[in-house]
Amino acid sequence: MNHVINKFRRDIVGTAWLALAVFVGLALVSFNPRDPSFNSIGKSLEATNYCGYFGSFLSDILYQVMGLTAWVLVLASIRLAWMSFRGREVGIRNLRYLWALLLVVTSSSLMGLYWPETYFFSGQVPVGGLLGITVSHALVSIFNFYGVAIILWALTIVLTIFYTEKTLKDLLLVPREVILDISDRMEEQEWGVKIMNIFRAIVTPFRKMRLPQLGWSTSAGTTSGTEENDAGKALGFFKISKKDAFDTEEEEEDWEEEEEYADEDEVESDEFDEEFPPIEAKVGTQLKLVNQFSGKKKKRRVKLKAKISRHIENWELPKLSLLEDPPLERRRLDEKEIRVKSRLLVDKLEQFNVGGKIVGIKPGPAVTMFEFKPNIDVKISKITDLADDLSLALSSESVRIIAPIPGRDVVGIETSNSFQETVYLKDIVAEDKFWEEDIKLPVPLGRQANGDPKIVDLRKMPHLMVAGTTGSGKSVFIVSFITSLLFKHSPKTLRMILVDPKQVDLAIFNDVPHLMMPPIREPKKAVVALRWAIREMEKRYASMAKFGARNIESFNEKVAKLKADDVAEHEQVNAEFEENMQKNQTYYWTPQPYVVLVVEEFGDLMAVDKQNVEQGVVRLAQMARASGIHLVLAMQSPRKDVVTGLIKTNIPGRASFKVASKLDSRVILDESGAERLLARGDMLFLAPGVSKPERHHGAYLTEEEINGVIEFWSEQGEPEYDELAMKALEGSGGGFDLNGDGSGGLSDSSEEYDERYDEILSWASTQKGISASLIQRKFRLGYPRAARLIEVFEAEGVVGPANGSKPRKVLINNYEAE
Numbered sequence: 001m002n003h004v005i006n007k008f009r010r011d012i013v014g015t016a017w018l019a020l021a022v023f024v025g026l027a028l029v030s031f032n033p034r035d036p037s038f039n040s041i042g043k044s045l046e047a048t049n050y051c052g053y054f055g056s057f058l059s060d061i062l063y064q065v066m067g068l069t070a071w072v073l074v075l076a077s078i079r080l081a082w083m084s085f086r087g088r089e090v091g092i093r094n095l096r097y098l099w100a101l102l103l104v105v106t107s108s109s110l111m112g113l114y115w116p117e118t119y120f121f122s123g124q125v126p127v128g129g130l131l132g133i134t135v136s137h138a139l140v141s142i143f144n145f146y147g148v149a150i151i152l153w154a155l156t157i158v159l160t161i162f163y164t165e166k167t168l169k170d171l172l173l174v175p176r177e178v179i180l181d182i183s184d185r186m187e188e189q190e191w192g193v194k195i196m197n198i199f200r201a202i203v204t205p206f207r208k209m210r211l212p213q214l215g216w217s218t219s220a221g222t223t224s225g226t227e228e229n230d231a232g233k234a235l236g237f238f239k240i241s242k243k244d245a246f247d248t249e250e251e252e253e254d255w256e257e258e259e260e261y262a263d264e265d266e267v268e269s270d271e272f273d274e275e276f277p278p279i280e281a282k283v284g285t286q287l288k289l290v291n292q293f294s295g296k297k298k299k300r301r302v303k304l305k306a307k308i309s310r311h312i313e314n315w316e317l318p319k320l321s322l323l324e325d326p327p328l329e330r331r332r333l334d335e336k337e338i339r340v341k342s343r344l345l346v347d348k349l350e351q352f353n354v355g356g357k358i359v360g361i362k363p364g365p366a367v368t369m370f371e372f373k374p375n376i377d378v379k380i381s382k383i384t385d386l387a388d389d390l391s392l393a394l395s396s397e398s399v400r401i402i403a404p405i406p407g408r409d410v411v412g413i414e415t416s417n418s419f420q421e422t423v424y425l426k427d428i429v430a431e432d433k434f435w436e437e438d439i440k441l442p443v444p445l446g447r448q449a450n451g452d453p454k455i456v457d458l459r460k461m462p463h464l465m466v467a468g469t470t471g472s473g474k475s476v477f478i479v480s481f482i483t484s485l486l487f488k489h490s491p492k493t494l495r496m497i498l499v500d501p502k503q504v505d506l507a508i509f510n511d512v513p514h515l516m517m518p519p520i521r522e523p524k525k526a527v528v529a530l531r532w533a534i535r536e537m538e539k540r541y542a543s544m545a546k547f548g549a550r551n552i553e554s555f556n557e558k559v560a561k562l563k564a565d566d567v568a569e570h571e572q573v574n575a576e577f578e579e580n581m582q583k584n585q586t587y588y589w590t591p592q593p594y595v596v597l598v599v600e601e602f603g604d605l606m607a608v609d610k611q612n613v614e615q616g617v618v619r620l621a622q623m624a625r626a627s628g629i630h631l632v633l634a635m636q637s638p639r640k641d642v643v644t645g646l647i648k649t650n651i652p653g654r655a656s657f658k659v660a661s662k663l664d665s666r667v668i669l670d671e672s673g674a675e676r677l678l679a680r681g682d683m684l685f686l687a688p689g690v691s692k693p694e695r696h697h698g699a700y701l702t703e704e705e706i707n708g709v710i711e712f713w714s715e716q717g718e719p720e721y722d723e724l725a726m727k728a729l730e731g732s733g734g735g736f737d738l739n740g741d742g743s744g745g746l747s748d749s750s751e752e753y754d755e756r757y758d759e760i761l762s763w764a765s766t767q768k769g770i771s772a773s774l775i776q777r778k779f780r781l782g783y784p785r786a787a788r789l790i791e792v793f794e795a796e797g798v799v800g801p802a803n804g805s806k807p808r809k810v811l812i813n814n815y816e817a818e
Contacts, residue, residue, distance in 0.1 A: 014084030021077035027055035067129030108132030315490035461653030468657025530616030552628030621650035652688035769807030
């Protein structure tokens with residue numbers, strides 16, 4: 001009900017401001033000095049002003065007092081109306097009123113300074129009004145002409161920044177962004193493409209304005225030449241960010257040279273670049289941080305964007321406009337409420353003989369952190385035991401105590417806010433850090449407790465474990481992570497393997513072309529995915545050793561430098577390629593994408609086949625980092641039998657949403673606290689090498705946003721699954737051997753016949769009961785192979801069904817091999 005009332009209030013206020021702007025504008029535009037007013041009495045008793053007598057009096061007063069700057073009031077009213085309709089707060093205490101009035105004063109003063117004797121409307125109205133003439137003359141008597149000019153211009157610029165809430169650079173870029181927005185809209189129409197290309201041809205001789213080429217090329221580029229040449233070629237012929245299309249200070253090249261580069265692009269072979277394309281921010285959104293680059297940083301990023309864009313081949317990256325714009329005005333914590341909580345907190349601590357003071361307050365999206373500095377005689381352990389008492393005193397849903405904050409002499413006391421502010425994925429994806437060169441696989445953690453955005457690189461963790469109960473926000477976090485990867489990577493630079501036993505959370509990504517194999521829904525088939533990942537890791541390491549590379553990035557760079565005209569080197573590589581194909585140990589000599597394996601409900605996999613799953617996960621976690629293969633394991637309950645010691649040791653990156661108990665929190669984070677988290681995105685993140693977890697509020701996105709991104713990719717192409725992985729999934733072989741000793745550890749046992757089948761069956765027929773462990777010890781086999789034989793024996797009626805931990809009953813006697 002309150003939401004509806006607030007919406008009506010915004011509409012009413014916005015309509016009032018718009019009506020005021022129209023009324024005053026009509027009065028000013030129809031001003032006639034012959035109309036009756038306070039300043040003069042017209043010859044006619046009837047007012048010709050569009051707004052009647054009131055309009056004639058009003059316009060005369062405004063013009064006489066403020067001159068032409070009276071129109072600033074009209075523009076200010078229009079902006080306030082727009083803010084009201086968009087949900088921005090424009091109450092009577094809003095400082096924009098003050099900035100608008102001061103802008104009128106400085107603007108009219110500037111006009112009075114430069115044109116003190118200029119009048120309009122038949123010499124009746126001074127251009128700067130009486131206000132401008134009076135203020136400028138008074139200041140000139142003190143500072144002289146040039147001093148007053150400097151002061152007034154500086155004040156006008158500062159007040160404009162305050163009023164618009166935009167940086168000076170943003171204001172200077174407004175005309176450019178308007179032009180780019182118009183050109184992008186025209187680009188969507190065939191006639192618009194023709195017009196823009198004609199316009200580009202006309203301005204080509206001037207070489208002062210660079211417009212994006214609208215006949216986008218999809219052919220692969222080349223890295224030959226300098227970085228500036230790459231950027232120059234891409235700026236003219238590949239789609240890049242609107243905001244950077246005109247940054248040309250370090251990219252001065254002739255259009256004729258760019259034409260030649262375009263021709264070369266059509267014939268040169270494709271290659272790989274380790275950088276990835278940036279976003280194209282929607283002009284006019286409230287994502288201010290997108291524009292806040294330093295000059296040098298922006299120039300470097302422009303060249304990076306241009307260079308990157310050339311290596312997308314036929315793939316086009318999604319635009320940020322696929323995500324919904326967050327509301328411009330969001331509900332904020334009341335400062336008075338925070339102060340009251342601060343006093344209550346200190347009073348309650350004093351009741352328990354814990355003296356000290358609040359030295360800092362950091363409000364965030366879901367919680368507010370109070371930095372409490374205890375007196376020198378207070379034990380820290382005494383504070384940590386008061387969490388429940390403080391929660392009661394503050395009427396807070398949850399209180400978490402960080403004692404002490406690492407590296408500081410204060411205790412952090414986090415209390416839940418009276419409401420949770422939604423963190424939108426678009427806010428995080430639009431951050432500069434998301435598109436930084438060093439962030440290859442961005443993980444949008446959301447916003448920290450103090451409201452700052454937090455983005456980490458999965459590549460540097462290099463694996464992540466996530467826990468959270470139903471409704472905690474875990475699944476939304478996983479979906480947000482996958483969606484963010486889709487914004488930054490094409491299938492050429494990223495492939496994914498999705499394991500979703502619940503068949504709910506990740507099923508929506510079925511049609512994404514980034515998939516290496518269909519989403520896996522059966523826990524037993526997840527072992528096949530681990531086998532494939534291990535085999536892929538080994539192939540990559542063999543290839544990296546061949547090229548003398550230490551990691552996948554270095555390997556891709558070395559491979560990218562392999563020129564097509566190096567015939568001798570290519571013949572050698574091809575010969576080795578064919579030779580090793582026969583040995584099933586192929587060397588890669590083409591750039592390889594990152595591979596991200598995402599597992600939902602990891603606990604279900606461990607329940608079905610703990611031995612194989614743990615063995616595969618541990619091996620990948622230990623070795624796969626340099627090969628570009630990364631794991632993300634999600635689970636509801638991080639029990640000790642799920643997060644084993646080996647898994648926990650090898651996956652240092654961990655995130656926990658609300659869990660059921662302190663025990664679960666200690667398993668995932670090595671300390672309690674996650675059980676006190678709020679639901680709906682509240683999480684603790686433990687980064688590798690950090691002793692204390694940080695609190696964040698995860699990003700949210702709607703189902704419509706997810707479907708929009710997925711539809712964008714599915715329209716460009718269907719998934720191209722890995723042939724070897726598909727054969728393994730279908731049970732047609734694959735020959736994966738984890739141990740490499742022929743024992744069959746994690747090997748594919750889908751073959752119809754085991755060479756020792758008759759021998760083991762003959763022995764089993766003489767026993768009363770057998771088990772996989774018994775076969776393993778007796779015949780020195782790997783456990784997976786022995787377990788597979790037990791499954792075959794059960795299917796053929798040789799042994800009975802499983803009976804807990806007891807051996808299976810043998811149902812045949814004295815079998816003899818033929």
